[in-house]
Amino acid sequence: MIYSTPRSLTMSLCPASQSQDTHVNIFNLTPVTATLAIVSCLLSASTACANTISEQIDAQVSEAIKQHFLTKVPDSRLEIRLNPVDSRLKLSPCSTPLRVKLPFQSGQRITAKVSCPQPRWSLFVTGQVQQYKTIVVATTPIVKGSRVSARHLDLREREITTLSGDYYQRQHDVVGRVARINISAETAITPRMLAVAKAVKRGDxxxxxxxxxxxxxxxxxxxxxxxxxxxxxxxxxxxxxxxxxxxxxxxxxxxxx
Missing domain, CATH: 2.30.30.760 (SH3 type barrels.)
Incomplete structure (x- = not known):
C-alpha cells in the first residue's frame, strides 16, 4: 500500500477571530508518525481554544461584577476570586459577546450566569467578592449610654459586604450621638449602634x-x-x-x- 501525504498540513481549530493556527510540517514522516502528529496538533489546538474561552468568561464575569458593585459603592476597592470553569465542558467559541447576569448574591459569595446566543450554551460561574471602603471605625471601646466624641473615632478601610446594615463615611455624622450598646475598638460604626442624644433632660x-x-x-x-x-x-x-x-x-x- 502506498501512502500519499502532502508536503505540509495546516489546521485551524480556533475561530479566525482568535488567530490561533497550528502548523505541522509532516514532510518525510512515516504514515503512523504523521497520524500521531495530526492528533497531537488537534489536541493542542483544542486546548488553546478551551483556554481562550475560559479566559473570555473570566474576563467578562469580572467586568460585570465590577460594574455591579462599583455602581452601588463608587469609591471602593474590589477583590474578585472566581472558581475555575469546569474543564470537562466542551464549549464552542461564541460568535457574539457573552451575556452575563448576576442573579445570586449572599454576602461575599456571588453567582454569575454566562450565556452565548450563537452557538447557544450557558453555564454558572461562582466566586467570592470582597469590597473595601474607608468608613468610620471605633478606635477605643465606647460604653453603652455614653456620648460619642471625635477621640473615639477614625476613618479606616474595612470590608463592607459582611456588615449588617449601613455604615458612616463622615465622623461628624457620629459625633454627639449616644451608644445604644457597648462598642469594641476596631468595630465599624453602624446606625443601629447609635441613638440621637437628648438635647434636654427632665429637670434641666x-x-x-x-x-x-x-x-x-x-x-x-x-x-x-x-x-x-x-x-x-x-x-x-x-x-x-x-x-x-x-x-x-x-x-x-x-x-x-
Whole structure:
C-alpha cells in the first residue's frame, strides 16, 4: 500500500477571530508518525481554544461584577476570586459577546450566569467578592449610654459586604450621638449602634425663646420632659410659673411656636 501525504498540513481549530493556527510540517514522516502528529496538533489546538474561552468568561464575569458593585459603592476597592470553569465542558467559541447576569448574591459569595446566543450554551460561574471602603471605625471601646466624641473615632478601610446594615463615611455624622450598646475598638460604626442624644433632660434648666417678628424674647425655664432636637416638650416658665409647650432647638434651649 502506498501512502500519499502532502508536503505540509495546516489546521485551524480556533475561530479566525482568535488567530490561533497550528502548523505541522509532516514532510518525510512515516504514515503512523504523521497520524500521531495530526492528533497531537488537534489536541493542542483544542486546548488553546478551551483556554481562550475560559479566559473570555473570566474576563467578562469580572467586568460585570465590577460594574455591579462599583455602581452601588463608587469609591471602593474590589477583590474578585472566581472558581475555575469546569474543564470537562466542551464549549464552542461564541460568535457574539457573552451575556452575563448576576442573579445570586449572599454576602461575599456571588453567582454569575454566562450565556452565548450563537452557538447557544450557558453555564454558572461562582466566586467570592470582597469590597473595601474607608468608613468610620471605633478606635477605643465606647460604653453603652455614653456620648460619642471625635477621640473615639477614625476613618479606616474595612470590608463592607459582611456588615449588617449601613455604615458612616463622615465622623461628624457620629459625633454627639449616644451608644445604644457597648462598642469594641476596631468595630465599624453602624446606625443601629447609635441613638440621637437628648438635647434636654427632665429637670434641666432651659432658655425659653419666643420670637415676634424681628424681636426675640428670652426667659428661664425648667424642662418637664426629656427631649431631642426637634421634639416638642413641656416646660415651666420660671418667672410666671406657667406651663407651656416648646420645641427643643439645641441643648438647653427651647422655642415657643
Amino acid at each position: 434648666p432651659v432658655v425659653i425663646e419666643a420670637r415676634r417678628g424681628s424681636v426675640s424674647i428670652r426667659t428661664d425655664g425648667v424642662a418637664q420632659e426629656d427631649g431631642k432636637a426637634g421634639e416638642t416638650i413641656t416646660v415651666i416658665n420660671s418667672r410666671s410659673g406657667m406651663e407651656i409647650r416648646a420645641r427643643v432647638i439645641a441643648p438647653g434651649k427651647v422655642q415657643v411656636p
